[in-house]
Amino acid sequence: MMEKNLFSANNIVFRYGHHTAIDDVTFTIDQGEFVGVIGPNGAGKSTLIRLLAGFLSPSKGSIIFSGRNLDEYNRGELAQNIATLPQAMETPFSFTVEEFIMMGRYPHSRKGFFYEKKEEDFVEDVLDTMEISHLRGRPIDTLSEGERQKVFLSQCIAQDPQALLLDEPVSHLDIRHQIQTFDVLEKLHNEGLTIIMVLHDLNLASEFCSRVMLISKGMVMSDGDPQSVLTFQNIEKAYDTVVIVKENPLSGKPFVVPVSRKYLEQH
Amino acid sequence: MNRKRKTFVVLATLGCLLLFSILLSLGYGKGLGVVFGGLFTNEGFGLILRKIRIPRTVIAFLVGGSLGVCGVTLQSILRNPLAEPYTLGIAGGASFGIALSTIIGLQKFLGIFANPLLGFGGAMLSVVIVFALSRKRFFDPNSMVLFGIVVSLVFSSFVFFIFSLLDPDKMQMTLMWLMGDLSSLDIAFVPAYIPMFLIPTSILFFFGKELDILSLGREKAQYLGVDPPRLYKGLFLLSSLLAGLCVSASGVIGFVGLIVPHILRSILGPGHTLLLFASYMGGAFFLIISDVFSRYLLYPVELPVGVVTGILGGFILLFLLVRRP
Numbered sequence: 306m307m308e309k310n311l312f313s314a315n316n317i318v319f320r321y322g323h324h325t326a327i328d329d330v331t332f333t334i335d336q337g338e339f340v341g342v343i344g345p346n347g348a349g350k351s352t353l354i355r356l357l358a359g360f361l362s363p364s365k366g367s368i369i370f371s372g373r374n375l376d377e378y379n380r381g382e383l384a385q386n387i388a389t390l391p392q393a394m395e396t397p398f399s400f401t402v403e404e405f406i407m408m409g410r411y412p413h414s415r416k417g418f419f420y421e422k423k424e425e426d427f428v429e430d431v432l433d434t435m436e437i438s439h440l441r442g443r444p445i446d447t448l449s450e451g452e453r454q455k456v457f458l459s460q461c462i463a464q465d466p467q468a469l470l471l472d473e474p475v476s477h478l479d480i481r482h483q484i485q486t487f488d489v490l491e492k493l494h495n496e497g498l499t500i501i502m503v504l505h506d507l508n509l510a511s512e513f514c515s516r517v518m519l520i521s522k523g524m525v526m527s528d529g530d531p532q533s534v535l536t537f538q539n540i541e542k543a544y545d546t547v548v549i550v551k552e553n554p555l556s557g558k559p560f561v562v563p564v565s566r567k568y569l570e571q572h
Numbered sequence: 573m574n575r576k577r578k579t580f581v582v583l584a585t586l587g588c589l590l591l592f593s594i595l596l597s598l599g600y601g602k603g604l605g606v607v608f609g610g611l612f613t614n615e616g617f618g619l620i621l622r623k624i625r626i627p628r629t630v631i632a633f634l635v636g637g638s639l640g641v642c643g644v645t646l647q648s649i650l651r652n653p654l655a656e657p658y659t660l661g662i663a664g665g666a667s668f669g670i671a672l673s674t675i676i677g678l679q680k681f682l683g684i685f686a687n688p689l690l691g692f693g694g695a696m697l698s699v700v701i702v703f704a705l706s707r708k709r710f711f712d713p714n715s716m717v718l719f720g721i722v723v724s725l726v727f728s729s730f731v732f733f734i735f736s737l738l739d740p741d742k743m744q745m746t747l748m749w750l751m752g753d754l755s756s757l758d759i760a761f762v763p764a765y766i767p768m769f770l771i772p773t774s775i776l777f778f779f780g781k782e783l784d785i786l787s788l789g790r791e792k793a794q795y796l797g798v799d800p801p802r803l804y805k806g807l808f809l810l811s812s813l814l815a816g817l818c819v820s821a822s823g824v825i826g827f828v829g830l831i832v833p834h835i836l837r838s839i840l841g842p843g844h845t846l847l848l849f850a851s852y853m854g855g856a857f858f859l860i861i862s863d864v865f866s867r868y869l870l871y872p873v874e875l876p877v878g879v880v881t882g883i884l885g886g887f888i889l890l891f892l893l894v895r896r897p
Contacts (some may be wrong), residue, residue: 360794365874384797395789396843397651408785417846418780440574443843464796 309336310369311468311499312357319352326352327363327525335560336467339494339499341514345544349523350503351392354472357501358389365544371467388461392503399444402456406431409463428463428534435459435489451482458486462493469493471502475509487513507561511535512553519543535559574767575841582840586853594858597629600868622721627759632863632877633856634769634795635754635818636828640855641776642811642818643846648783650713653837657815657829660697660720664727669694669733674746675720679685684758687749688820695816698723703808711804712790719877752878754863755780763823769817772810773852779807780829780845825878827885828855828862834892 310457312334317387317477319327326349334340342350352418354370355361358536368375378386388409396405409431410424437455440448454474460468469490475483483506491513494500504510511531518529519534521543527534537550540561547564598621599607610618630873634674642657650659658664669690673679679686702719709715731750735743751754782803790800832854833847840846859877862884866875 348701355791358795372711380794380799381797384795389795391791391795394792395651398648398652398787398837400842402786402842404841407794408781408788411781411785414781416778418778420781482655520854 308425309362310334311336311338311371312501313369314357314363314366315369317356317363317368317401319349319361320364326523328410329357329366330523330524331366332518332528334499335561337494337497338440338499338501339490339515341510341517342501342520343507343510343517344520344526350520350522351472353500353501353520354389354470355391358387358470359383360389367378381412384464385471386466387468388464388466389470390457390461390472390474394457396445398549399446401441402437402443402445402448402459403432405445405456406459406463409460412464431459431463435462451478451485454478454486455489456484461463466498467560468499468501472499473503473505474506476498482507501565507535508553510566511558511560512556533559568572579846582836583846583850583853584594586850590853590857590860593864594629594633597632597860597864598625600864621849623759627757628754628862628863629760630820631757631765632705632754632860634765635822635825636859637852637856638773638814638818638840639829639859640832640851640853641773641824641848642815643778643833643855644844644851645776645783645807645811646829647833648787648844649804650717651787652717652790653834654830655717656826657811657818658724658826659725659776659884660702660812660815661727661888662695662812662815662819662868663824664697665698665701666691666816667731667824668727668734669697670732670749670823671746673739673743675734684760688757690759691749691823692816692820694727695812695819696824698727699809699812699816707836710801711808713804723887728863748876749823751876752823752881753876754822754866755874757821765817765821769814772814772817776807776810776814777845777848777852779803780843780848783807783844783848784842787844822880823876825881827847827860827881827889828858831889832858832891832894838892886887 310333314332316324317327317330342353344350356363359378359536362376369468370378375420400402405422407420410420410427414420414424432441435455435458436457437452440452440456445453448456458474470481475486478486488498514531517523517531517534518527519539526543527539535550537548540546540548540550547569549564551560551562552558553560595604602617606617607621610621612618614622629825639657646655646657646659670687672694673686673690678690684691701723703718705719706712706716773802782798785796785798786803793800795896833851836850836854837847840850859881862880863877866877866880869875
């Protein structure tokens with residue numbers, strides 16, 4: 306199978322006022338990759354996701370998505386191809402799970418008062434795939450944090466996108482729901498979906514992502530498979546924290562243990 | 573399906589209530605037969621119907637329904653279930669227009685046109701100011717609310733300033749109008765008002781899906797394929813236009829645009845396509861029935877209808893807020 310270039314960022318710079326959040330970054334992401342974007346707070350990870358999602362436009366440089374400049378897409382086209390889950394999401398009204406996921410069909414649906422039958426069927430399939438059919442009638446504000454995250458993700462899946470961009474989708478979940486979410490993402494990835502996600506847990510990145518991008522001070526410090534990126538030298542430099550990197554006995558992937566200062570002083 | 577049945581029941585109930593309120597408003601104190609008979613005669617009760625009750629009921633219908641739809645729209649865009657049609661400073665601006673027209677005696681020159689024209693002009697002036705201020709912020713809802721509140725306060729202060737200079741008897745009329753009043757509009761306006769109200773309302777009806785999505789916030793809304801700044805601008809403009817029309821026809825009638833969407837949302841759920849339709853019917857019903865109260869509660873004294881909606885609506889809202897878990 307020939308790998309198709311999905312995103313290519315060419316020398317992109319992004320500034321908020323005088324602050325340079327992304328500083329001359331160049332990379333490409335191929336179709337079918339599962340990329341974990343890691344890095345310390347304030348490194349520019351969320352900004353990078355927002356740039357790839359087309360919410361922000363680079364101050365300099367360009368982002369090509371599927372052969373065309375991101376600026377040339379209109380919002381509807383973009384939403385047909387890229388689904389994005391931002392870090393914070395407001396839900397002031399208590400839509401039911403079904404209604405909420407249905408909004409993901411908006412970019413594909415025709416103008417009109419209601420969604421058509423075929424959109425309803427699509428949502429039905431998403432509910433099945435995500436194993437949340439039993440929640441369909443529940444108002445989203447009555448769900449647990451884990452269930453809510455699944456529903457948010459399902460809305461993105463309902464967009465039937467080529468690429469899924471996620472900004473810290475698991476940071477506030479317990480380990481059971483984290484692993485459940487990753488299992489679903491892995492399944493979607495195996496079906497051909499390209500996933501780019503920001504995450505804080507280095508070990509989850511190591512375990513599930515086929516490629517890890519370490520961002521520091523608005524630049525890509527290291528980029529490649531988990532073994533080559535998650536070395537103690539890279540991590541200590543980016544996070545300014547001492548770590549031990551071991552090997553996960555099950556998967557053979559790197560396993561990162563942060564070291565507290567009290568042990569450093571003993572040695 | 574359970575939900576569909578519930579929706580049907582709610583809409584049917586609203587339809588019946590609306591029909592009931594219209595008949596009550598037209599035929600208070602008379603039988604159904606007299607009302608229908610009256611439609612075809614041109615004297616006695618027929619004249620009262622044609623010259624007073626029908627135009628007044630039509631205006632109450634249009635204003636009530638529009639306030640309901642405006643309320644839904646603004647609550648969704650501002651992501652605040654307690655927003656209302658006047659949140660963007662429209663009431664303040666309109667009051668200022670009317671107070672101004674009273675003090676410079678514009679009624680003498682413009683006659684019956686003075687209040688509707690100046691009310692609408694004042695409302696639009698406040699909208700233009702809020703818009704001009706919000707442009708730099710890409711029509712961000714939070715800053716629009718803040719600008720709206722400030723603009724409204726400034727205008728209200730000007731109104732009180734004008735009041736402090738006015739004759740007490742001149743003040744009476746302006747005051748009535750400020751409280752929301754369906755009795756002072758000249759019936760000559762009614763035919764012109766019908767399309768002016770119905771066009772913006774019918775456009776708003778088509779934005780249910782977009783309102784659902786906009787309620788998730790600007791960033792997520794954009795990811796779902798809408799263009800938030802453009803929609804905010806268009807929808808604010810349409811609902812401000814409608815609210816301005818309402819104020820020009822009947823003064824500042826409070827609480828309709830607040831509690832009607834609030835109650836219906838708690839029954840029907842937040843899906844905006846249905847909520848827009850239901851709130852139109854609910855708003856029309858609420859204002860028509862309040863108008864009946866205002867006419868006959870202290871008969872022969874007539875209350876400003878805004879006082880009735882305010883007291884009735886205020887108590888209902890308090891009850892709902894206290895009961896909410």
